[in-house]
Amino acid sequence: MNNSTKSCADTDLRSLLKKQHKTVYSICRLFARTYKEHQRLFMDIISAASQNIRFRKAGVDKQTLMWRACINMAALHSITSTMDYAADREIKFKSPDYQRSMTDLSESIGNAGDYDKFLLFIDFESIDSNDLFGSVNRPTPQTAGSVQVIPYLKNKFVWS
Amino acid sequence: MELDKLHQQWNSFPEMSMEERPVLSTDLEKMVVRNPLTDAFYLQKKLVVRIIAFTLLWLADGWLVRTQWLGDRKDIYFYAAFFLLLSFAIFFHLRLVLFADYPTLLGLPLVPFLGKLEIILDKYIASYKLVSAIASFSLLVLFEQWMARTNPLLFDAFLQRDWSKWLLLAFLMISFDILLMHTAIPRYRKLLETVRKYRQGITAAKARNEIWTIK
Numbered sequence: 001m002n003n004s005t006k007s008c009a010d011t012d013l014r015s016l017l018k019k020q021h022k023t024v025y026s027i028c029r030l031f032a033r034t035y036k037e038h039q040r041l042f043m044d045i046i047s048a049a050s051q052n053i054r055f056r057k058a059g060v061d062k063q064t065l066m067w068r069a070c071i072n073m074a075a076l077h078s079i080t081s082t083m084d085y086a087a088d089r090e091i092k093f094k095s096p097d098y099q100r101s102m103t104d105l106s107e108s109i110g111n112a113g114d115y116d117k118f119l120l121f122i123d124f125e126s127i128d129s130n131d132l133f134g135s136v137n138r139p140t141p142q143t144a145g146s147v148q149v150i151p152y153l154k155n156k157f158v159w160s
Numbered sequence: 161m162e163l164d165k166l167h168q169q170w171n172s173f174p175e176m177s178m179e180e181r182p183v184l185s186t187d188l189e190k191m192v193v194r195n196p197l198t199d200a201f202y203l204q205k206k207l208v209v210r211i212i213a214f215t216l217l218w219l220a221d222g223w224l225v226r227t228q229w230l231g232d233r234k235d236i237y238f239y240a241a242f243f244l245l246l247s248f249a250i251f252f253h254l255r256l257v258l259f260a261d262y263p264t265l266l267g268l269p270l271v272p273f274l275g276k277l278e279i280i281l282d283k284y285i286a287s288y289k290l291v292s293a294i295a296s297f298s299l300l301v302l303f304e305q306w307m308a309r310t311n312p313l314l315f316d317a318f319l320q321r322d323w324s325k326w327l328l329l330a331f332l333m334i335s336f337d338i339l340l341m342h343t344a345i346p347r348y349r350k351l352l353e354t355v356r357k358y359r360q361g362i363t364a365a366k367a368r369n370e371i372w373t374i375k
Contacts, residue, residue: 013192014188014192017188017192018188026170026173029173043191043194044196045196046188046191046192047191047192047193047194047195047196048196048266050191050192050193051195051196051263051266051267052264052266052267054263055263055264055267056264056267057264057267060267065267068266068267068268068269068270068273069196069266069267071270072266072268072270072273073196073266075270075273075274075358075362076197076198076201078358079351079354079355079358080198080200082354082358083350083351083354095174097174098173098174101169101172101173101174104169105166105169105170105173108162108165108166108169109166113361113365114358114361114362114365115361115362115365115366115369116365118270119369120166120170124167124170124171131269132269132270133269133270133271133362133366134268134269134270134271134272134273135271135272
């Protein structure tokens with residue numbers, strides 16, 4: 001890739017991130033409970049999205065990779081939060097307006113699970129949800145005549 | 161309706177304030193080049209350090225095997241076993257780095273992403289068995305080399321009692337394994353369990369949702 005094409009791709013990536021940053025902010029509302037968490041999650045998502053786009057494989061568009069970064073980073077944030085903190089932590093934001101909106105949103109959502117939160121985000125931001133979650137069942141093709149591998153060895157040698 | 165109320169709340173969220181400050185170009189420049197994964201999830205650096213360390217040991221052990229082969233061959237089985245172990249450990253770690261493929265990991269859909277993360281953590285925990293075996297072999301090799309230089313007579317006596325060396329090796333391996341099991345491994349095991357539970361929760365919710373959609 002020559003310099004002008006690379007610089008064009010970088011500009012393209014930056015303009016996409018700038019255009020979508022409000023939507024990225026909006027997913028943080030569902031998972032962050034403090035200003036610090038909010039900013040950290042936002043930065044993580046932007047970094048993940050830029051990494052996804054820079055190393056993207058053919059067949060997946062930039063927008064999908066951006067939404068996947070949002071969902072995957074929010075999931076990782078949720079996982080680390082459950083390990084580090086108590087389940088219902090206090091919402092703390094400096095701005096009174098923002099604090100009120102966050103408290104209202106949190107009360108309305110209640111105990112909804114993370115998958116429901118993702119669906120709300122997708123619905124409210126009118127995002128195409130195809131290819132964001134993947135298949136629930138892993139494909140395990142087993143025909144009647146196929147050779148049976150010892151499950152223990154299969155588990156050891158086949159990783160995915 | 162509850163969902164309408166929620167939608168209204170969503171749309172009436174305060175606009176960008178200092179709390180939600182707009183992204184400045186300088187911030188964005190920094191954000192796009194930083195690694196989004198935390199140390200707990202990003203194992204590439206640790207794996208690369210191990211690969212380098214194992215490769216150095218592999219070269220040193222290769223030289224010792226050669227010396228044994230050209231010399232009296234008294235201890236060749238021991239050094240050859242260490243050589244094979246190191247070769248397998250390098251292969252295992254390289255395979256894990258290639259499998260993890262960190263630059264594209266976050267571009268996967270959620271369920272495969274969590275599944276892959278689980279496999280990486282699981283294999284990383286398993287790799288500690290290799291670390292304890294290599295540490296035991298290394299310690300014994302160092303001990304032997306030190307003894308050969310300081311007290312050759314004692315070293316010859318040690319070599320003649322071959323079983324005592326293998327017994328010592330087994331004891332060291334078990335000791336290192338227990339040590340790692342109580343120091344380095346628990347936090348990765350806890351992380352693996354949390355990721356697994358989270359994936360199962362998402363999978364169950366998704367399956368439930370799909371059934372409702374079909375109905």
